[in-house]
Amino acid sequence: MKAISVLNVIVLALLLLVSSPAIAKMGSGEVDTGSSNVNMEIFGSLKSYPHFIGNVDFNQGDTKYDYLIDENGIIDNDEVTVRNQFRLGFKGGGDNWSFSSILEADFSLSKGNIDRGSRQGEIDNLGMTGEDFGVEKLKFTYDFSSYGVPATLKTGWSTNHLDLETGGILYGDDHPFVGLCGKVNKVKWDVMTLFINDAIGDAGSRNDSFGDVTPASRGDSDQNNWTAYTAKMVIPFNNLNISPMYAYSDNRARNAEVHYMGLQAYGQMGMFAPQAEFVYAVGEKDNYNATGTQKDADISAYGGYAAVVANVSDALNPYVGGYMLSGDDDASDDEVNAYNPITNISRYSGPFGMENAMIYRGVPVLGSPLYGNAPERAGANTGYGGISNDASAENPGLQSLGIGTKGTCKNWSYKAQLQYFWFEDTGALEDVTSRTNDIDNAIGYEGDMQITYNFSDNFSLGNVISVFDPGDGVEDLRGPNYDAVAVVDTIEMKWNF
Numbered sequence: 001m002k003a004i005s006v007l008n009v010i011v012l013a014l015l016l017l018v019s020s021p022a023i024a025k026m027g028s029g030e031v032d033t034g035s036s037n038v039n040m041e042i043f044g045s046l047k048s049y050p051h052f053i054g055n056v057d058f059n060q061g062d063t064k065y066d067y068l069i070d071e072n073g074i075i076d077n078d079e080v081t082v083r084n085q086f087r088l089g090f091k092g093g094g095d096n097w098s099f100s101s102i103l104e105a106d107f108s109l110s111k112g113n114i115d116r117g118s119r120q121g122e123i124d125n126l127g128m129t130g131e132d133f134g135v136e137k138l139k140f141t142y143d144f145s146s147y148g149v150p151a152t153l154k155t156g157w158s159t160n161h162l163d164l165e166t167g168g169i170l171y172g173d174d175h176p177f178v179g180l181c182g183k184v185n186k187v188k189w190d191v192m193t194l195f196i197n198d199a200i201g202d203a204g205s206r207n208d209s210f211g212d213v214t215p216a217s218r219g220d221s222d223q224n225n226w227t228a229y230t231a232k233m234v235i236p237f238n239n240l241n242i243s244p245m246y247a248y249s250d251n252r253a254r255n256a257e258v259h260y261m262g263l264q265a266y267g268q269m270g271m272f273a274p275q276a277e278f279v280y281a282v283g284e285k286d287n288y289n290a291t292g293t294q295k296d297a298d299i300s301a302y303g304g305y306a307a308v309v310a311n312v313s314d315a316l317n318p319y320v321g322g323y324m325l326s327g328d329d330d331a332s333d334d335e336v337n338a339y340n341p342i343t344n345i346s347r348y349s350g351p352f353g354m355e356n357a358m359i360y361r362g363v364p365v366l367g368s369p370l371y372g373n374a375p376e377r378a379g380a381n382t383g384y385g386g387i388s389n390d391a392s393a394e395n396p397g398l399q400s401l402g403i404g405t406k407g408t409c410k411n412w413s414y415k416a417q418l419q420y421f422w423f424e425d426t427g428a429l430e431d432v433t434s435r436t437n438d439i440d441n442a443i444g445y446e447g448d449m450q451i452t453y454n455f456s457d458n459f460s461l462g463n464v465i466s467v468f469d470p471g472d473g474v475e476d477l478r479g480p481n482y483d484a485v486a487v488v489d490t491i492e493m494k495w496n497f
Contacts, residue, residue, distance in 0.1 A: 040092030052115030069362025167305025167348030327397025344372030397424030442471025
């Protein structure tokens with residue numbers, strides 16, 4: 001852990017040496033697209049995050065849970081792991097149409113990940129082996145309003161969401177999509193088809209030069225498909241936005257059909273910014289087999305979230321709120337009561353969202369996924385949904401309460417928060433883990449502190465400290481000695497243009 005003290009001292013020294021430098025101004029430029037009726041902009045960013053972690057498995061020894069998962073892959077207890085995300089984007093358009101595209105590479109800094117080229121017979125020098133530099137996000141639109149149709153066609157694989165404005169407990173991701181959106185008077189609407197997984201299958205042997213294949217050799221790829229259909233409206237009501245939302249998840253890869261019906265509200269009421277949402281999930285899961293008996297099960301689960309921010313001043317914006325996601329109480333019955341979303345995107349939603357907080361990584365010891373905050377992977381691999389379609393039907397759900405504050409002062413910004421997490425229902429989890437004793441509901445406390453200095457519009461330097469003190473439920477689930485305090489220290493170096 002020598003590197004942690006050296007880098008932190010360097011960061012602290014830089015922050016203390018700079019008081020209030022002038023904000024640098026970017027010049028303006030033009031991009032010639034070769035077409036007189038097309039406008040285009042170039043933009044980009046680099047996030048470089050040195051990470052220092054300790055006891056993220058809540059155990060002072062070496063265990064199989066001793067690592068975190070982020071977009072760059074595994075972050076383990078090396079002296080330092082540096083996540084590096086570089087993006088280069090293009091956006092623009094013309095009459096009635098628009099486009100945007102982001103090229104991205106996101107990987108841990110290592111020669112094997114950044115050195116280009118593969119030279120036969122030499123050292124393993126494959127280049128970009130961690131994450132290839134490619135099109136991370138893409139979106140094209142066409143607005144038919146000038147033809148008398150108040151709708152815009154959109155397609156690509158850019159970030160879409162249903163409830164990012166509130167708790168992010170239903171859907172937010174960059175899956176491939178085709179959709180329509182528009183606005184009638186002041187009411188916005190959006191419908192999409194999400195092609196989360198469209199398995200092509202094994203082509204098998206080809207019958208002729210045109211590539212014809214027989215159905216038998218092609219295989220039944222449909223059984224591995226996962227498609228979702230979504231609809232959302234945003235209705236202004238005084239100073240609030242009321243947003244009903246619906247999603248149908250046809251998850252054939254997990255034999256699950258789920259209807260999500262939700263409502264969210266958010267806005268500004270004087271100095272207060274309230275936000276809340278509720279989602280009810282109902283459906284069926286075929287061939288459910290958690291305890292050795294295969295059967296069809298009914299899905300009935302719910303998720304809720306509420307928070308309020310008080311905008312006292314630029315420097316002081318306290319907030320309070322929490323989550324409630326149902327857990328399953330009995331793995332042997334024919335009901336699935338554990339709430340599993342399409343994806344949980346709480347990392348980037350609500351006042352508690354913080355990119356480099358510990359809880360929003362994939363935390364194996366807790367069974368929580370990347371971007372989410374719930375232990376949806378705790379249990380057997382018999383569920384449906386979640387970011388990698390591996391959420392458990394026996395997961396214990398989540399309840400949480402938190403407080404925090406955030407603000408800015410000149411070039412400084414900060415965010416500090418404390419959250420307490422506990423399982424909603426551990427009955428099914430106890431069944432599939434064969435525990436002779438009850439699993440306590442307490443997951444534990446996490447405190448997060450983020451301080452950032454913005455040197456200019458284009459560069460900032462900051463630090464995020466996350467500390468997680470596990471509760472008795474973690475030790476009951478994982479065994480003795482899973483009670484050590486976890487620490488995740490992340491330095492944030494950000495460039496953008």
